[in-house]
Amino acid sequence: MRAPAALAPLRHPVFRALWLANLASNTGLFIQNTAAGWLMTSLDGRPIMVSLVQASSMLPVFLLALPAGALADIMDRRHFLIAAQLWMTAVSFLLCLLTFGDALSPWGLIALTFALGAGLAMSFPAWAATTPEIVPREDLVGAIALNGIGFNLTRAVGPAMGGMVIAWAGVGAAFLLNALCILVLVAVLLGWRRESARSRLPRERMMPAMRAGTRYVLATPAMHAAIIRAVTFFLFSSAVWGLLPLVVREELGLGPEAFGILLGCMGAGAVCAGLFLPRARALTDRGGLVMFSSLLGAGAMALLGLVPHWSAAALAMVVYGVAWIAAASTLQAAAQMAAPAWVRARAIGIYQMSFFGALALGSALSGVLAGRVGVPLAMTVFAGCAALGAVLVRRWPLDPPTFAPVPEAALARPEPPAPELRGLLHGGERRLMEVVRYRIPPGRRSAFLAAMEQVRLVRLRGGAASWRLYEDVAHPERWVELWTIESWAEHLREASRLTEEDRAVLARATLLHEGDGPPEAARYVNVRS
Incomplete structure (x- = not known):
C-alpha cells in the first residue's frame, strides 16, 4: 500500500x-x-x-x-x-x-x-x-x-x-x-553525524x-x-x-x-x-x-x-x-x-x-x-x-513575483587586486567601495532607473552597508553605481550569495549599457578613516 x-x-x-x-x-x-x-x-x-x-x-x-x-x-x-x-x-x-x-x-x-x-x-x-x-x-x-x-x-x-x-x-x-x-x-x-560545509573564507563574526x-x-x-x-x-x-x-x-x-x-x-x-x-x-x-x-x-x-x-x-x-x-x-x-x-x-x-x-x-x-x-x-x-x-494587510502579496526571462549578459567584473595590496586586504577589517560605471543612452534612462532600483536590493541583500547611484551632470549618459562592503572577506562572500534571480536582475541593468563590453567595475579599499 x-x-x-x-x-x-x-x-x-x-x-x-x-x-x-x-x-x-x-x-x-x-x-x-x-x-x-x-x-x-x-x-x-x-x-x-x-x-x-x-x-x-x-x-x-x-x-x-x-x-x-x-x-x-x-x-x-x-x-x-x-x-x-x-x-x-x-x-x-x-x-x-x-x-x-x-x-x-x-x-x-x-x-x-x-x-x-x-x-x-x-x-x-x-x-x-x-x-x-x-x-x-x-x-x-x-x-x-x-x-x-x-x-x-x-x-x-x-x-x-x-x-x-x-x-x-x-x-x-x-x-x-x-x-x-x-x-x-x-x-x-x-x-546525528552532520556533515558541515567547508569554506576557505574565515567564519563570520557575530x-x-x-x-x-x-x-x-x-x-x-x-x-x-x-x-x-x-x-x-x-x-x-x-x-x-x-x-x-x-x-x-x-x-x-x-x-x-x-x-x-x-x-x-x-x-x-x-x-x-x-x-x-x-x-x-x-x-x-x-x-x-x-x-x-x-x-x-x-x-x-x-x-x-x-x-x-x-x-x-x-x-x-x-x-x-x-x-x-x-x-x-x-x-x-x-x-x-x-x-x-x-x-x-x-x-x-x-x-x-x-x-x-x-x-x-x-x-x-x-x-x-x-x-x-x-x-x-x-x-x-x-x-x-x-x-x-x-x-x-491583504495588499501585501506573499507569492513571489514572476519575471520574464532575461538574455544572458556579461556582468561587470573588476580586475584582481594588485599583489602589493593583498596584505592590506586580508590583514584587517578595512571597508571596501565597489564601483560600476555605465553608459546609458538618454532614451533608456527611465528603464535604467527602474532596473537599478532592483539592483539596489540585490547589493543590500548581498551585504552592502550602503548604496548610491550618481549621474554625470555634464554627460547625462554616464552613470556610476557605488556601494560599500564592511571588509574584504564580506566582499568575497558577496559573490557566493547571489541567487539566479539576483543574477537576472543584474543582467537586466547590464543589457541597458551601451558599449563594446560590459560596464567597467573597480574596487577601492579604505586606507584612512
Whole structure:
C-alpha cells in the first residue's frame, strides 16, 4: 500500500529520526505550557498574571531570535542545538524541584518560564535552517508541512496529557516529564553525524553576521510581506493563548483535564487541516489563504468569548486550530522560501522575532483588557481586531513575483587586486567601495532607473552597508553605481550569495549599457578613516 504523499519526507533517515524525536520534545513542551498556565491560576489568578505566563515564554524569541539565527548560521548547528536542549532540560528539572518543594512563587514561575523560552528561542532558527540540509529540494515543502503537522499533533496530545498528569500526579510531575521528553531529542542529536560545509573564507563574526541578516531582510520585499502579515495575525490571535486558562476556570467552571482537552481540540483541528492544506493551496494563493484563515480564526475567537458552554468552546478550539495551522504554516513557508541557505537561520530568526513579539504583546494586552472589561468581552474585541487586521494587510502579496526571462549578459567584473595590496586586504577589517560605471543612452534612462532600483536590493541583500547611484551632470549618459562592503572577506562572500534571480536582475541593468563590453567595475579599499 502506497504511503500518503504528505509522509514522503519520512523516507529520509535523518529527517525521520529528528522528526520523531521532536514529537517527544514538543509533547513535553505542551505538557510544560499546560502545567505552567494552570499553576499560575493557583498561585495568582489575576488575568494579567495568567497571561504573563504565556507572554514570558514568547518574549525570549523576540529578544534572542536574531543573535540565535546568526549563531546557527556561523556555528555547527548540531552542537548549537544540543547546547540549547541541555539548557532547557536543566530549567525543567529546576521547575520540578521547586514545585515539589512548594518553593515556587508567581514571579519565580514567570522567570523560569522565560528561561525555558530562551532555550526555545535559541533553537527555533536552527531547526528552521536544518530542514533544507537533511531533505532534498523536491521534498522541502513537504518536510516543512510535515513539521507543522507533527507540531500540531503534539499540540493535540500534549495538553490533554498534561491535564491528566496534573490531575493524577501534580504540576511538578508535568515539569519532570517535560525534562525527560527533551532528553529524547538530545539523544538523537548526539547520534546525528552532520556533515558541515567547508569554506576557505574565515567564519563570520557575530555582529557582522547579525548586520548582514538584518540587511537581507530589509532588502527583501517577500520577507516584508511575511512579517507584516504574521504580526497582524499573531498579535490578535494570541488572546486565545493568554485567556484560555481563565475561560476554562472562570467562564466554564471546569478543571485542568478540560483545559488540556480544549487545547487538544485545537491541536486536532490543526492536524486535520495540515493534511488538507495542499488541496487548499491549489485553490487560492498564499495571501488569500492567510486572509481566509485569519477571518476563520476571528470567528472562532468570537464564539469562544460569547458562548459560555463547553461544547461551543470545543468547537471554537477545533476551528481555531484549523485557522492557526493554515495561516502559520503558509506564512512560515513564505518566509523560509524567501531566504537562501547562507542567511536562512538569520532571516527566519527575524521573522520569528516579529511574530513571537506580537504573540507576547498580544497575550499581555489581552490580560490587561480582560482585567478591565472581563474575559468574554476582551476575547470578542480581539476577534474583531483580528478580522479588521486581515482585511487591512491583504495588499501585501506573499507569492513571489514572476519575471520574464532575461538574455544572458556579461556582468561587470573588476580586475584582481594588485599583489602589493593583498596584505592590506586580508590583514584587517578595512571597508571596501565597489564601483560600476555605465553608459546609458538618454532614451533608456527611465528603464535604467527602474532596473537599478532592483539592483539596489540585490547589493543590500548581498551585504552592502550602503548604496548610491550618481549621474554625470555634464554627460547625462554616464552613470556610476557605488556601494560599500564592511571588509574584504564580506566582499568575497558577496559573490557566493547571489541567487539566479539576483543574477537576472543584474543582467537586466547590464543589457541597458551601451558599449563594446560590459560596464567597467573597480574596487577601492579604505586606507584612512
